[in-house]
Amino acid sequence: MSRDPFLVHRSLLFTVAYEMLGSAADAEDVVQETWLRWADLDDDKRAEVRDPRAYLVRVVTRQALNRLRTLARRREDYVGEWLPEPLLTSPDVAEDVELAESVSIAMLTVLETLTPTERAVFVLREVFDVPYDEIAEALGKGTAAVRQVAHRAREHVAARRPRVLVDRSEQEQVLERFMAAVTTGDVQALMDVLAPDVVLVADGGGIARAARHPVHGADRVAAFLSAFPKVASGAQIATLSLNGGRAVRIDLPAFGTTVVSVDVEDGRITHVYAMRNPTKLERLVEEAELTR
Known part of the structure; x- marks a missing residue:
């Protein structure tokens, strides 16, 4: 019996949400909301989902964007400086250089300076290599517009990220x-x-x-x-x-x-x-x- 696609991709969904939000607690809430939407689909609706991974990433992205806009207002009232919520990580994460950089405190702090849409596009494209058309569908935008957002976000991050990766x-x-x-x-x-x-x-x-x-x-x-x-x-x-x-x-x-x-x-x-x-x-x- 095959495993439920949500369980198969749960770690991925949490990682996407965490990189978009910088908060594990909020990422867990978003993953839970994604599960509820997946669970609400009847068998016929699930059978229509040709690519469960892409579908679930799309749902978690939309939920994370909604949460990100709420968090932006909450952080305006935050006392002092705001830093991402740190997480203990396994050696496997450190060995994946691109993943390790993307979840580093330094990178998550840089991502805080992007708009919610820029952050979503950057995370999905640069970290998870999601095709532009899928990102466009998730965000409800045209593919050309998403490409422009991606270019702008890349330049913004490149100007602020650490210049040299050390071992x-x-x-x-x-x-x-x-x-x-x-x-x-x-x-x-x-x-x-x-x-x-x-x-x-x-x-x-x-x-x-x-x-x-x-x-x-x-x-x-x-x-x-x-x-x-x-x-x-x-x-x-x-x-x-x-x-x-x-x-x-x-x-x-x-x-x-x-x-x-x-x-x-x-x-x-x-x-x-x-x-x-x-x-x-x-x-x-x-x-x-x-x-x-």
């Missing part, structure tokens, strides 16, 4: 140097590992203490991080696979949990992402199933 070992080495400097409060070591124009972004969501605005420049970021040893008593620090890359989890008795992800270029850190909002860290207990 896993280099990222781990730089992250190790960074954390050694942070935990000892060594300002010079921090300056050595930070790019001159580094940017630190923290997300506390108004729940956990965090910088309300990005911190720019190596001097300021180093000064900001050098205070860590003063509050580090009892800290538990562990590395983990996060969104296809390596990251650090810091648990402090008095300050809760922080997950730190970094972008690396030419052996130095260009971006530091510190996720502190506890509502976004609830899924760090099991690996998410992400696939293309």
